[in-house]
Amino acid sequence: xxxxxxxxxxxxxxxxxxxxxxxxKPDLVPVAGTLxxxxxxxxxxxxxxxxxxxxxxxxxxxxxxxQFKLHYTTGEAGAAIGSHEVHxxxxxxxxxxxxxxxxxxxxxxEGEAPTIIGSPDGEKKRGRGNGAPxxxxxxxxxxxxSDNQLSLTMPS
Numbered sequence: 001x002x003x004x005x006x007x008x009x010x011x012x013x014x015x016x017x018x019x020x021x022x023x024x025k026p027d028l029v030p031v032a033g034t035l036x037x038x039x040x041x042x043x044x045x046x047x048x049x050x051x052x053x054x055x056x057x058x059x060x061x062x063x064x065x066x067q068f069k070l071h072y073t074t075g076e077a078g079a080a081i082g083s084h085e086v087h088x089x090x091x092x093x094x095x096x097x098x099x100x101x102x103x104x105x106x107x108x109x110e111g112e113a114p115t116i117i118g119s120p121d122g123e124k125k126r127g128r129g130n131g132a133p134x135x136x137x138x139x140x141x142x143x144x145x146s147d148n149q150l151s152l153t154m155p156s
Contacts, residue, residue, distance in 0.1 A: 025055070025056075025072075025074065026051070026053075026054050026055035026080040026081070027080070027081060027145075028072055028076055028077070028078035028079060028080065029078050029079065029081055029143060029144075029145055029148055030069075030070075030077055030078050030148060031049070031058065031060075031069070031070040031078055031079045031143055031148040031150065032067070032068065032069045032070070032148065032149055032150070033067070033068060033148075033149055033150030033151060033152060034065075034066045034067055034068070034150070034151055034152070035047070035062050035066050035068060035088070035091075035152045035153075035154065036066055036151070036152070036153055036154065037093050037153070037154035037155075037156065038093070038156055040093045040094055040095065041062070041064075041065050041066025041067075041093070041094040042062060042066050042088075042091050042092070042093060042094070042154050043062050043063065043064050043065070043066055043091060043092060043093075043094050044061075044062060044064075044090060044091050044092065044098070045061070045062045045088050045089065045090050045091025045092075046059070046060075046061055046088070046089040046090055046091075047059065047060040047061070047062070047068055047070070047086055047087070047088055047089075048086065048087040048089070048136070049070060049079050049084040049085075049086055049141065049143070050084055050085045050086070050087065051079070051080040051082055051083070051084050052082060052083040052084065052085065053080070053082045053083070054080065054082075055072075055079075055080030055082075056072065056073035056074075056080075057072075057073050058070040058071060058072050058073065058078065058079035058080070058084075059071055059073070062091060064094070065094070066094065079143050079148075080143065081143050081144065081145050082142070082143060083140065083141075083142055083143075084140065084141045084142070084143060085138055085139075085140060086138065086139045086140065086141050086152065087136035087137070087138055088136055088137040088138075088139065088154065089136050137154060137155065139152060139153070139154070139155070
């Protein structure tokens with residue numbers, strides 16, 4: 001190889017190493033909490049924490065008590081420090097039935113494929129009329145560099 005080719009190769013490797021480093025990833029802190037609606041745990045909801053500053057999205061899922069823990073987009077535990085717009089998908093209040101769009105007509109444990117239940121007359125409907133969510137519920141949250149046991153509340 002010529003000297004120019006060697007220098008070009010070294011430059012390309014340097015750029016690649018810097019571009020693929022974790023330098024773009026923000027400092028992460030552990031985040032856990034509870035999601036409620038009207039004081040009742042909000043269960044089986046997916047949470048996306050979108051930082052308003054630097055960093056990627058962190059994700060979580062509420063359990064049967066409304067508790068959640070976040071994981072960064074790389075799979076590591078935590079979220080970026082700062083303000084976040086939280087998108088809440090799905091879920092329902094503890095003790096209430098799941099939305100009709102999630103109900104099934106058969107038991108998949110018995111070897112039968114589940115059938116999604118639509119409207120009572122069996123028609124397939126689009127949009128909000130079939131129990132489908134209108135989109136994510138958006139709330140805000142602040143992640144600090146210390147205690148991040150968050151209490152989030154869904155709007156009524």
